[in-house]
Amino acid sequence: MQVKETLSEGLKREYQVVLPLTELDQRATERLETIKDRVKLDGFRPGKVPLPHLKRVYGRSVMGEVIEQAISEANNKIISDGGFRLAMQPQIKLASEEEAAVKEVMEGKADLSYTVAMEILPKIELADFRSIKLEKPVAPVAEDHVDESLKKIAESNRNFTDKDGKAENGDRVVMNFKGTLEGAPFEGGSADEVPLVLGSGGFIPGFEEQIIGMGKGETRTIKVTFPKNYMAEHLAGKDAEFEVTVTAVAGPEAINIDDDFAKGLGLESVEKLKSQVRDRLEREYSSLSRAKLKRALLDALDKQHQFDVPPSLVEQEFGGIWSSVTQELERQGTSFADEGKTEDQAREEYRKIADRRVRLGLVLGEVGEKNSIKVADDELSRAVVERARQYPGQEQKVFEQIRNDPNLIAAIRAPLFEEKVVDYILELATVTDKPVTREQLVADDEDDEGEGKKSGKK
16 A cells, blocks of 8 residues: 655645555455355356456456445554544545546556545643632522512412403403404414414514503404514514404402412412422522523633634534524524625635634643543433423434434534533632622623624523
8 A cells, every 4th residue: 555645734634545455456356255155156056156257247246346445454554553532524525527537447457546635633731720710600599589589470370350341451361362464364374263362472562552441342453563683584574463352351450479379379378489489499599690601611612622623523512603693694584785795795704713622622621531531321411301302292203312312312422522611610710709699690791692692502
């Protein structure tokens, strides 16, 4: 085998490889010898088929297998000798794509010459994680936070009493409606016995306000315009009319958050209800604190690890981000101009995000590999079960689908691995609690979403 490096540029490598005819022919002969005893051909006893005859019958197919194996072994030797880790599968190109030349190689009449292009992973020098100093925002769950959540629970479980008067804001109406676009009915535009609490914002803007003042049995034509970012694209931005008939009007009853209310929710007392609400809020606050701490850690790792990343991985990551971004803009009926930027500026911004994601992914992977951090089988199994539970009634089907799909398994394993690596680094870093208000903790800061919510960053 002859190997000549023809390109070494950044993380790209290219080699010209020649596999001599004599080597390929020897391999093919050895392969034919191994199948000789198993071949059955008319006119010959098993194991007595002459080698030249075997070559005429099976030579081309056997040579195809030999070439495939020889290329794989040659590439693996290049990778091993260079101490490379590949970012993507090697790209093979025959030195001559001419049909006659390929035919000669397959028939064992010529050397095999090909070019292999590789993109390798960079060698990563990990920083001293003990030098990282981070602040973890922490907010206490105050009593007024608990009371606020209790009121929301009570509102969602409020009882209503039928009344004879006109519908007011806060009342619940039951209605039948028929919608039309330019005089024609449209799919999903009609329904009967639909409940609606006026003022809840449950319908498109302008709809509920026109119900106010209607009484039981009254019919009214309501005119509205669907929002430009409406989820159903065929309705977005369209003017519509609804013929609405109110079949019932009910007024809200007073809310009493007491033991009887808690028992209605399946708990023995209001104190038990408060305790559950407090526990839930503490878990939510803890999750938010963790997310902000992780973001700060990723920022620190980003500053400490600056190196070139494989262009193909960045392009792959960028493709996923860009597809998500453009689909979201289309769904909302907006454009980059609405955000004060051109498409080229947006592409540059999201390509930087892709570069950061890939680089941090490589750093976390390196930390995990060097410190033998792995996702245990029982951890993965629990995660698979939790994923299946998200599809009530189809749990077993989804469980089997995940278990039999390596890509789905990898997609579930990846975030588990990342969190374990983050935990490992946080153990080494210096982390100090920083008291903040609830408002500061729950602030919808784009930076807390990785590289911004629009990018879909983890």
